[in-house]
Amino acid sequence: xxxxxxxxxxxxxxxxxxxxxxxxxxxxxxxxxxxxxxxxxxxxxxxxxxxxxxxxxxxxxxxxxxxxxxxxxxxxxxxxxxxxxxxxxxxxxxxxxxxxxxxxxxxxxxxxxxxxxxxxxxxxxxxxxxxxxxxxxxxxxxxxxxxxxxxxxxxxxxxxxxxxxxxxxxxxxxxxxxxxxxxxxxxxxxxxxxxxxxxxxxxxxxxxxxxxxxxxxxxxxxxxxxxxxxxxxxxxxxxxxxxxxxxxxxxxxxxxxxxxxxxxxxxxxxxxxxxxxxxxxxxxx
Numbered sequence: 001x002x003x004x005x006x007x008x009x010x011x012x013x014x015x016x017x018x019x020x021x022x023x024x025x026x027x028x029x030x031x032x033x034x035x036x037x038x039x040x041x042x043x044x045x046x047x048x049x050x051x052x053x054x055x056x057x058x059x060x061x062x063x064x065x066x067x068x069x070x071x072x073x074x075x076x077x078x079x080x081x082x083x084x085x086x087x088x089x090x091x092x093x094x095x096x097x098x099x100x101x102x103x104x105x106x107x108x109x110x111x112x113x114x115x116x117x118x119x120x121x122x123x124x125x126x127x128x129x130x131x132x133x134x135x136x137x138x139x140x141x142x143x144x145x146x147x148x149x150x151x152x153x154x155x156x157x158x159x160x161x162x163x164x165x166x167x168x169x170x171x172x173x174x175x176x177x178x179x180x181x182x183x184x185x186x187x188x189x190x191x192x193x194x195x196x197x198x199x200x201x202x203x204x205x206x207x208x209x210x211x212x213x214x215x216x217x218x219x220x221x222x223x224x225x226x227x228x229x230x231x232x233x234x235x236x237x238x239x240x241x242x243x244x245x246x247x248x249x250x251x252x253x254x255x256x257x258x259x260x261x262x263x264x265x266x267x268x269x270x271x272x273x274x275x276x277x278x279x280x281x282x283x284x285x
Contacts, residue, residue: 015058016120022051023113027106048093048109055086055116062123075139076124077273080146082115087147088154091199104158122277138213141206142269148203149237149262155196156255162189163251193251197244200258204237207265225275229268236261 026047059082063075089108166189211230240257243249249257 013058013120015054015061016116019051019054019058019116020113022047022054023109023116026051027109027113044105048089048105051109051112052086052089052093055082055112058116058119059083059086062119074124074126076122076277077270078115078118078122079124080143080270080273082112082119083143084146084150085112085115087143088150091147091151092154104154108154124273125277135217138210138217141210141213145203145206145210146265146269148199148206149265152196152199152203152258153262155192155199156258159189159192159196160255162192193254196258197241197254200237201241204234204241207234207237224272226268226272229264229271233261233264233268236264 026044029044029047059079062082063079085108089112092104092108207230211234214227214230236257240249240254240261243257244254
């Protein structure tokens with residue numbers, strides 16, 4: 001049975017409300033005219049940290065079901081999205097000194113708030129207790145692959161932003177174009193591009209482990225929509241990494257392959273579970 005959202009008065013739902021409120025504040029907080037000044041940005045980061053911690057608690061309470069005599073795992077497409085945005089926000093916070101753009105902060109905060117709401121509305125399906133021993137590790141590597149690929153997409157978006165700045169026509173009195181990207185992102189373009197591909201590589205490793213573990217405990221192996229899209233995304237990321245290593249793919253070409261692989265990966269679990277849970281109202285084991 002697909003579980004319905006709980007009342008906001010229950011103890012498992014207040015972290016979701018707190019996270020949404022904190023993220024909305026962080027998104028709506030006006031940026032100083034000169035950019036992210038440290039003193040003026042402290043309330044923003046306090047709100048982001050509060051939202052991030054509350055979202056972490058909401059993820060735990062939403063994925064560990066308390067609605068029966070014993071604890072059991074519960075998961076679905078919306079909690080997967082929530083975990084992904086939570087991990088991407090963690091990467092953004094770590095790299096804030098270089099990537100602390102107000103527009104990025106607003107977009108991530110709003111996206112995180114949206115996924116928290118979705119996770120509350122669609123908490124997913126309770127999984128049986130007699131799951132294979134490797135199932136939790138399979139889920140963990142799957143979460144990591146989504147988060148790492150999401151971080152790669154974040155860096156790719158920042159890379160495209162920097163490239164547009166470099167191509168923009170300079171206005172009288174402004175800094176020359178060759179310095180715009182460095183001032184906007186705090187790092188050279190090549191460094192940002194290298195970070196993007198590193199996240200892709202790490203996500204590819206986690207996705208490979210996810211598929212391997214899934215093949216080990218899946219009995220019998222089924223070529224369903226989730227498996228097909230996962231394998232297709234693995235192939236796209238493999239081609240991207242090979243193209244980067246052998247042929248020096250970079251810039252728009254690399255970003256296109258990254259977006260294509262990310263779209264397939266999104267369709268693999270999130271897409272298939274969305275169809276089953278929301279459109280078809282079906283449960284799976």
